[in-house]
Amino acid sequence: MIIQWSASALDDRIKTFQFIADDSVTAAARVNEAVDAAAEHLADFPDSGRPGRAPSTREWVLNGLPYLLIESVEGHSLTIWRVLHTSRLWA
Numbered sequence: 001m002i003i004q005w006s007a008s009a010l011d012d013r014i015k016t017f018q019f020i021a022d023d024s025v026t027a028a029a030r031v032n033e034a035v036d037a038a039a040e041h042l043a044d045f046p047d048s049g050r051p052g053r054a055p056s057t058r059e060w061v062l063n064g065l066p067y068l069l070i071e072s073v074e075g076h077s078l079t080i081w082r083v084l085h086t087s088r089l090w091a
Contacts, residue, residue, distance in 0.1 A: 001043040001073075001076050002078065003039050003040070003042075003078050003080065004079045004080070005080050006080065006081050006082070008081060008082055009069075009070075009082055012082055012083040012084060013032065013035060013083050016028075016032075016083060016085070017031070031065060034062050034065055034067075035062065035067070035083055038062050039069065039071075039078070039080055041060075042058075042060055042071055046058075046078060048060060049061075049071070052070055052071075054081075056072050057070050057071060057072045058072065059071075066086045066087065067085055068083075068086055069083055070084065
């Protein structure tokens with residue numbers, strides 16, 4: 001399955017990395033790697049996660065981290081729409 005990242009998801013990743021890197025570049029790199037690993041997992045198992053709050057999406061909470069991926073699948077393509085901290089209000 002092909003993984004595509006929306007502009008919003010890429011922006012989320014950059015901002016998350018920068019925010020965490022202010023305290024620890026190592027920790028920021030670990031979170032970034034966890035996001036990549038989660039996306040790969042979702043590409044292999046696209047029905048993972050819970051139904052999303054937005055129509056036709058699913059949500060995957062990163063194991064041991066307060067972040068979630070908002071994703072959807074169409075055909076052989078997985079789109080990651082957002083990478084959000086779980087404390088953020090969104091819909």
